[in-house]
Amino acid sequence: MPEVTYLDADELVINMGPQHPATHGVLRVKLKLDGERVTGSECIIGYLHRGIEKIAENRTYQQFAPYVDRMDYVAAVTNGMGYCEAVEKLLGAEIPPRAQYTRMILAELQRIASHLLWLGTHALDLGAMTPVFYTFREREEILRIFENYCGARLTTHAFRIGGLLYDLYDGFEKEVRKFSDMFLGKIDEYEQLLTKNRIWLERTQNVGILKAEDAIAYAVTGPVLRGSGVKWDVRKAQPYEAYDKVEFDVPVGRHEGWGDTYDRYLVRLAEMRQSVRIIRQAVERLESGPIFGKVGKIIKPPAGFEVYHAIESPKGELGYLVVSDGTTHPYRVRVRPPSFVNLQAFDLMARGHLIADVVAIIGTIDIVLGEVDR
Amino acid sequence: MLAQSVFLILAVVALSSGVMVITRRNPVHSVIWLIVTLFSVGGIFLLQYAQFLFAVQIILYVGGIMVLYLFVIMLIRVETVAKQAPYSRQWAIGLGAVLVLACELMYGVYKGVESFHLGTPSRPPVDMNNTEAVAGVLYNNYMLPVEIASLLLLVAMVGAVLMAKKRFE
Amino acid sequence: MFNDAVQFVENYPLLVAAIKIVIVFLVLSGVVAYMVLAERKVLAFMQARLGPMRVGPWGLFQPAADGLKLLLKEDIIPAGADKFVFLIAPVISVVAAFTVFAVIPYGPSSALIITDLNVGLLFVVAVSSLGIYGIILGGWASNSHYPLLGSLRSAAQLVSYEIPAGMAIVGVLLVSNSLSLVKIVEAQQSSGLWNFFLQPLGFLIFLIAAVAETNRNPFDLPEAESELTAGFHTEYSGFRFALYFMAEYTSMVLVSALAVVLFWGGWLRPFASVAALDFLNYLPPVSLLMIAGVVFFFARRNPVPAEKWFLVAVAAGSAVLAGVVAVPVVITAVQPIFWFTAKVFALLYAFIWYRATFPRYRYDQLMNVGWRWLIPLALGNLIATACVLWWAGPNPGRLKLFFAMLAANLAVAIVVALLVGWRSPTAAAVEKQTGS
Structure with missing residues (x-):
């Protein structure tokens, strides 16, 4: 009799996405499964590709600024900040302190908003449905401040090359102070729901382990890198704006040399607290003065210069390489999107875990597909 | 009725x-x-x-x-x-088994119930319900056979687990 | 007149039973429909939002609107589906969930008991285990991957958690010495001690297993929307989906009712033997009055005139009802049903509360909880209970039994925790990955 085993469990390849509630957009993950265990994976991206870098070559420097907001659309302010600073560096322009501190306040608020969105959806992916409503409640406060400042909530286009277009509205300081006072208590509220919750611990601890050397080898940045215990933050390492004039800590994970999903969760929560700290100091130092530096109406950097400028976006190191050719249009704009780079480590983190952990790992990288695909 | x-x-x-x-x-x-x-x-x-x-x-x-x-x-x-x-080839054996069984049944019907020595069904005491009666019989009168049977099942279960474990390792 | 009624009951027992079944079915359907609304409302309040507000005042008519919508929707049968199985599966789920209520006692009088089977407890376990077929067959017949995975998950989950649940029930059986649900409550009445106090560990095990068996958070893996879209009922639509939905919520009411009967003294008032707490007997009219007050308060602030007058009418109705209930004869008559319902609702509220609080377990962790923790605990509990009962002998004192059981439960919990918690299986995996 020929040997036939009907119970042969062979490898199964399944597709998660591009339409799947847990892939945070249009990410498509091909998973090779042995039972429910992941033996290999491949991220297929590009479903949201809009050719933003190519568009830059056909726009003037100022015209391109609103486009960068459409990359990481949950953190538009930091995107704009990176681009504006890169061009300012190309021009060698000086930015007045009032504009610098305003930029920092808005960028840190944006960091909080981005982390709040991450926290809510991450918890929702793991089955805790309540945090998302709490985090959106607080995010709403931040978006209201943005709306009051520049009229837009999501794709703000808050900054201009050279400084700010609008001065702060009356009562801005008061509102920001009120928010930062209120917000620390809210973080405790989220922590009450999750940080010591046994199920949350079981779902996140030892899941998606990333060793520090692997993280560095994959050029992973941001909270994912810091979760693995590497103390690297662009705001400290290569300070821009006035980050060297404010005090803040760089939180890292619990372990020496590696980190898991829970570490990254703790790091992001701690980062929100640090952001509040930065905001408080920046609001104190807001002094009256000009909001726009010495930058002309027509931006025409000399030919043959190129500049790389990186900032610490909520997701990691967001870098812009801008090359000039002497015209009003950039010759080339290359973006180093943190989500895209961090996503490379997904396979490393997901191998050997179960499908349910894939959801947790996608969540913990905190990707935005607009930024991955550009 | x-x-x-x-x-x-x-x-x-x-x-x-x-x-x-x-x-x-x-x-x-x-x-x-x-x-x-x-x-x-x-x-x-x-x-x-x-x-x-x-x-x-x-x-x-x-x-x-x-x-x-x-x-x-x-x-x-x-x-x-x-x-x-996989079982369609064995229809001849199946047919034979069915024939034997049918003969047995027909013989039984032909002889009638009276010719068999059937035990009289015992009625459980009135103050006890069915479940208690079953429990009494199983755990008082037939304690040892029940334990032996359960041991046998346990051995079978452990064996099955071991075999499955070996296959996947 | 009264004798006529007795005569009628004696002459037509089947007809009376049928009438009772219809009443229970109707009440239960109402409870289930409003359970859905209550869940949405309570969740909403816990999550800083309002919940359904559109249909009727405070969304009170939402269940009717939902039911109507689901009835009118198209009943889609996916291509390649096993049609017969696909159609019959949700019906199995609902029938299994509703049938068990036939043996649940709602009060001491025969009017509140549909039937008192002497193997009532076995009947409950048997019939409620049938509901799983609705889930497995529905998932299989859909001819789709996610439902199949969902149904396989829930098959494994339900089979696993039926074991600890069954063993916890056996603990109750040992303490109460009967399989009849009525006798179990009566035993709790005569001993003056709810089984919860004799079997705290058993109650905990039963509660956890009950949450798992109803596929509720944190054990809602079969329908984990972030992993399997909707689990076994992904391909269902229209009224068949509604049937599944009903089955799930009916099972919730069922396990709550069962927990109340087995552990919380069924229809008994809390501390029924303490005369100093007899004022609790007045809780039914008082709670109705409170409802009336709350509704009236909200009615005054409601801007829509029609809704306002509706709410005022509801408030007035509750107040009148409170008056009726306050009549001495009536107040004793409603005691059992009031306490039974109150306890069931308390447990149902806990179900909703879990959903707002907990993240979801992963599949292997779920199995871990079931097999590595609950089953050893339930086994230990069973042995400890038997030993204590044997040690205490027939008719032991109430306090003696309580403390002996408490000590035994604690001992079991500690021993199992030490044995099972000795080394967790994840530690080795972490070492392998991090090399530390």
């Missing part, structure tokens, strides 16, 4: 769904019909005031074992199994 007609209905359902079990091509359908059979047999138990047996029939066979059957059937590839039809 009522009891008899209920019995007839249950018996007919049990037999006909039994036929359905072996004639279905799709194993899931077979299992569903097997569940119907087990249910009607359980009903017959109930008709005999054997509530405990009825409950155990449903809990163990319908609620437990059949679920595992379904589980196994869903894990294997139904399409390939259906194509291979």
Whole structure:
């Protein structure tokens, strides 16, 4: 009799996405499964590709600024900040302190908003449905401040090359102070729901382990890198704006040399607290003065210069390489999107875990597909 | 009268769904019909005031074992199994077995009930219900056989686990 | 007149039973429909939002609107589905969930008991285990991957958690010495001690297993929307989907009712034997009055005139009802049903509360909880209970039994925790990955 085993469990390849509630957009993950265990994976991206870098070559420097907001659309302010600073560096322009501190306040608020969105959806992916409503409640406060400042909530286009277009509205300081006072208590509220919750611990601890050397080898940045215990933050390492004039800590994970999903969760929560700290100091130092530096109406950097400028976006190191050719249009704009780079480590983190952990790992990288695909 | 007609209905359902079990091509359908059979047999138990047996029939066979059957059937590839039809070659043996069984039954019917030495069914005491009576018999009179049987089942279970473990390692 | 009624009951027992079944079915359907609304409302309040507000005042008519919508929707049968099985599966789920209520006692009088089977407990376990077929067959017949995975998950889950649940029930059976649900409550009445106090560990095990068996958060893996879209009922639509939905919520009511009967003294008032707490007997009219007050308060602030007057009418109705209930004869009559319902609702509220609080377990962790923790605990509990009962002998004192059971439960919990918690299986995996 020929040997036939009907119970042969062979490898199964399944597709998660591009339409799947847990892939945070249009990410498509091909998973090779042995039972429910992941033996290999491949991220297929590009479903949201809009050719933003190519568009830059056909726009003037100022015209391109609103486009960068459409990359990481949950953190538009930091995107704009990176681009504006890169061009300012190309021009060698000086930015007045009032504009610098305003930029920092808005960028840190944006960091909080981005982390709040991450926290809510991450918890929702793991089955805790309540945090998302709490985090959106607080995010709403931040978006209201943005709306009051520049009229837009999501794709703000808050900054201009050279400084700010609008001065702060009356009562801005008061509102920001009120928010930062209120917000620390809210973080405790989220922590009450999750940080010591046994199920949350079981779902996140030892899941998606990333060793520090692997993280560095994959050029992973941001909270994912810091979760693995590497103390690297662009705001400290290569300070821009006035980050060297404010005090803040760089939180890292619990372990020496590696980190898991829970570490990254703790790091992001701690980062929100640090952001509040930065905001408080920046609001104190807001002094009256000009909001726009010495930058002309027509931006025409000399030919043959190129500049790389990186900032610490909520997701990691967001870098812009801008090359000039002497015209009003950039010759080339290359973006180093943190989500895209961090996503490379997904396979490393997901191998050997179960499908349910894939959801947790996608969540913990905190990707935005607009930024991955550009 | 009522009891008899209920019995007839249950018996007919049990037999006909039994036929359905072996004639279905799709194993899931077979299992569903097997569940119907087990249910009607359980009903017959109930008709005999054997509530405990009825409950155990449903809990163990319908609620437990059949679920595992379904589980196994869903894990294997139904399409390939259906194509291979591995038991169709043995129809001659099956026919022989059926003939022998039919002869036996016909002989029994021909001789009548009186010719067999059947034990008189013992009535449980009035102050005890069916379940207590079963428990008393099992754990007082037949303690050792019950323990031996359970040990046997335990050995089988551990053996199965070991075999499965070896295969996957 | 009264004798006529007795005569009628004696002459037509089947008819009376049928009438009771219809009443229970109707009440239960109402409870289930409003359970859905209550869940949405309570969740909403826990999550800083309002919940359904559109249909009727405070969304009170939402269940009717939902039911109507689901009835009118198209009943889609996916291509390649096993049509017969696909159609029959949700019906099995609902029938299994509703049938068990036939043996649940709602009060001591025969009017509140549909039937008192002497193997009632076995009947409950048997019939409720049938509901799983609805899930497995529905998932299989859909001819789709996610439902199949969902149904396999829930098959494994339900089979696994039926074992600890069954063993916890056996603990109750040992303490109460009967399989009849009525006798179990009566035993709790005569001993003056709810089984919860004799079997705290058993109650905990039963509660956890009950949450798992109803596929509720944190054990809602079969329908984990972030992993398997909707689990076994992904392909269902229209009224068949509604049937599954009903089955799930009916099972919730069922396990709550069962927990109340087995552990919380069924229809008994809390501390029924303490005369100093007899004022609790006045809780039914008082709670109705409170409802009336709350509704009236909201009615005054409601801007829509029609809704306002509706709410005022509801408030007035509750107040009148409170008056009726306050009549001495009536107040004793409603005691059992009031306490039974109150306890069931308390447990149902806990179900909703879990959903707002907990993340979801992973599949292997779920199995871990079931097999590595609950089953050893339930086994230990069973042995400890038997030993204590044997040690205490027939008719032991109430306090003696309570403390002996408490000590035994604690001992079991500690021993199992030490044995099972000795080394967790994840530690080795972490070491392998991090190399530390």
